[in-house]
Amino acid sequence: xxxxxxxxxxxxxxxxxxxxxxxxxxxxxxxxxxxxxxxxxxxxxxxxxxxxxxxxxxxxxxxxxxxxxxxxxxxxxxxxxxxxxxxxxxxxx
Amino acid sequence: xxxxxxxxxxxxxxxxxxxxxxxxxxxxxxxxxxxxxxxxxxxxxxxxxxxxxxxxxxxxxxxxxxxxxxxxxxxxxxxxxxxxxxxxxxxxxxxxxxxxxxxxxxxxxxxxxxxxxxxxxxxxxxxxxxxxxxxxxxxxxxxxxxxxxxxxxxxxxxxxx
Amino acid sequence: xxxxxxxxxxxxxxxxxxxxxxxxxxxxxxxxxxxxxxxxxxxxxxxxxxxxxxxxxxxxxxxxxxxxxxxxxxxxxxxxxxxxxxxxxxxxxxxxxxxxxxxxxxxxxxxxxxxxxxxxxxxxxxx
Numbered sequence: 001x002x003x004x005x006x007x008x009x010x011x012x013x014x015x016x017x018x019x020x021x022x023x024x025x026x027x028x029x030x031x032x033x034x035x036x037x038x039x040x041x042x043x044x045x046x047x048x049x050x051x052x053x054x055x056x057x058x059x060x061x062x063x064x065x066x067x068x069x070x071x072x073x074x075x076x077x078x079x080x081x082x083x084x085x086x087x088x089x090x091x092x093x
Numbered sequence: 094x095x096x097x098x099x100x101x102x103x104x105x106x107x108x109x110x111x112x113x114x115x116x117x118x119x120x121x122x123x124x125x126x127x128x129x130x131x132x133x134x135x136x137x138x139x140x141x142x143x144x145x146x147x148x149x150x151x152x153x154x155x156x157x158x159x160x161x162x163x164x165x166x167x168x169x170x171x172x173x174x175x176x177x178x179x180x181x182x183x184x185x186x187x188x189x190x191x192x193x194x195x196x197x198x199x200x201x202x203x204x205x206x207x208x209x210x211x212x213x214x215x216x217x218x219x220x221x222x223x224x225x226x227x228x229x230x231x232x233x234x235x236x237x238x239x240x241x242x243x244x245x246x247x248x249x250x251x252x253x254x
Numbered sequence: 255x256x257x258x259x260x261x262x263x264x265x266x267x268x269x270x271x272x273x274x275x276x277x278x279x280x281x282x283x284x285x286x287x288x289x290x291x292x293x294x295x296x297x298x299x300x301x302x303x304x305x306x307x308x309x310x311x312x313x314x315x316x317x318x319x320x321x322x323x324x325x326x327x328x329x330x331x332x333x334x335x336x337x338x339x340x341x342x343x344x345x346x347x348x349x350x351x352x353x354x355x356x357x358x359x360x361x362x363x364x365x366x367x368x369x370x371x372x373x374x375x376x377x378x379x380x381x
Contacts, residue, residue, distance in 0.1 A: 001263055001266075002259070002261045002262065002263045002265075002266030003259045003261075005263070005266050005267070005270050006261070006266055006269065006270060009269075009270035009271075009273050009274055010270075010273060012274060012277070013273040013274055013276070013277035013311075014277075016274075016277035016278055016280070016281040017277050017280055017281070019281055019284075020277075020280045020281040020283070020284035020285075020303070021284075023281075023284035023285055023287060023288045024284050024287060026288060027287050027288060027296075033293065033352075033355075034355075035293055035348055035351060035352040035355065036293055036296065038348050038351075039287065039293075039296060039297060039300060039345075039348055040287060042300060042341075042344055042345075042348070043283065043284055043287055043299075043300040043303065046280070046300065046303050046304050046308065046337070046341075047280055047284060047303065049333070050276070050277070050280055050303070050307065050308065050311050053311050053312070053315050053330075053333075054273065054277070054311065056315065057269075057273070057314065057315055057318050057319075060257035060322060062319075065315075065329065065330065065333075068333060069332060069333055069336075072333050072336050072337060072340075073336065075340075076336070076340035076343070076344060079344040079347075079348070080343065080344055080347055082348075083344065083347035083348045083350075083351045084347065084351075086348070086351035086352070086354075086355065087350070087351045087354050087355075110332065113328065113329045113331060113332050114329065114332065116327070116329055164305050164306070165306065168279070168302055168305060168306045171286070171298055171299070171301075171302055172279070172282045172302060174286075175282055175283075175285055175286035175289060175290070175299065175302075176282070176285075177289075184292075184294070184295050186294075186364070186365050188365070188369065188370040203342060203346060204338075204339070204342040204343075206342075207301070207341070207342035207345050207346055208301065208305060208338060208341065208342050209301070209305075210283075210298050210299075210301040210302050210305065211298055212298075213294070213297045213298055213345060213346075213349055214342075214346050214349070215294075215346075215349045215350065215353055216350060216353060216367075218367065218369055221369060223367075223369045223370070225353075225365060225367075227294045227297065227298075227349070229295055229298045
């Protein structure tokens with residue numbers, strides 16, 4: 001009983017997160033400006049991380065947690081670097 | 094004590110972080126975590142000497158509770174805006190004069206305002222203390238200025254004098 | 255999915271609800287990123303996913319693994335703490351970069367400075 005319940009709720013959650021992933025990718029692809037793409041990329045990272053956590057619950061192993069932690073860290077560093085670039089790159093031009 | 098633990102709060106959080114990462118309280122990892130916590134505190138002391146002191150722990154706890162409730166409430170509000178429940182909506186920038194000057198208090202205020210969906214910290218003018226805030230669902234400008242000043246700035250000024 | 259067979263229903267229901275609510279909130283945030291019209295409005299959307307959406311899914315994971323391994327599994331708090339601290343920083347950085355770029359282009363949709371205009375004018379006439 002609890003197995004089927006978890007199976008279907010995990011499936012629904014993963015579908016929703018996948019859809020969220022697509023929305024964020026659309027914003028990254030379409031822009032229209034560089035800052036929109038950066039915000040989209042940040043959201044993409046968070047959605048990917050949440051998706052990995054649901055995969056962790058599905059498989060029952062801890063390994064996904066560590067991947068999620070690394071993604072959370074890398075997402076912050078890359079977004080901060082991109083934001084810095086947006087400020088600096090424009091000043092030099 | 095000051096020599097050994099120049100930043101007790103930072104050392105404590107490093108220690109807890111280490112234990113959480115290792116998922117154990119066995120003596121071996123705990124001892125290693127203690128070393129990490131102490132060395133972390135010393136390293137921060139070399140970088141900057143100003144020490145974080147939370148003056149009013151009770152006020153800080155109350156503020157944390159208020160912020161948690163506000164985040165929950167504005168989550169629902171912004172979700173309604175996105176789902177198109179409110180047709181007549183107007184977003185815009187507002188200017189808020191701040192009297193808070195402590196850099197750590199300002200950092201805390203920035204995190205609170207940006208973590209709450211619906212308000213985003215955009216710019217701060219350190220000379221006269223003007224804050225530029227973007228608000229998704231702007232109804233009454235005065236109301237927002239009062240909310241930020243009373244709800245968040247007042248307790249933060251007590252915590253970081 | 256066999257490992258979940260011995261999970262009591264009393265735990266499975268809250269885990270399922272938390273997962274669904276968290277995923278729905280994350281989806282709402284991403285839809286907002288798609289639907290809202292201006293950049294500064296879109297800046298608000300991702301915070302839904304990183305505040306409540308993230309907390310719900312982390313709570314579900316903590317509850318699930320704690321019951322499954324019959325010990326306290328709380329290391330998800332690390333991710334939560336990390337996201338709560340870093341999201342405002344990145345959004346502030348991106349917001350400031352966008353403001354800077356808009357001002358360089360001479361856009362009239364953004365205020366010229368953090369000071370209100372009457373104050374800025376008063377300061378200029380004084381100087």
